[in-house]
Amino acid sequence: MSDLAVFAGPAGDAGALRPGRSGLAPCVWEAxxxxxxxxxxxxxxxxxxxxxxERLAAWRDDTLEGEV
Known part of the structure; x- marks a missing residue:
């Protein structure tokens, strides 16, 4: 079991991300x-x-870039 934390903020500015409101869930596209x-x-x-x-590095480098 894990907790899901949803963050919100402007695209391309990871430093500006803030926790989303309580109860916020990902949309179907984010799923x-x-x-x-x-x-x-x-x-x-x-x-x-x-x-x-090495396994963690492979996981970090596995992105959706170009697939979505």
Missing amino acids: AVLAHERDAFSRHVLDADGLLA
Whole structure:
């Protein structure tokens, strides 16, 4: 079980992100990003072999860029 934290702010300015209001949930489009993140974590961290640092780096580098 995990908590879901939703942040809001201007696009392209990660420093300006702030926690969203209580009860805020992702929209259907954001759910695709969450699903990719879950699958990438399982693929690179949980199911992979090798050093943890290498598995975490592979997870960090697995992005949706160009797919969405």
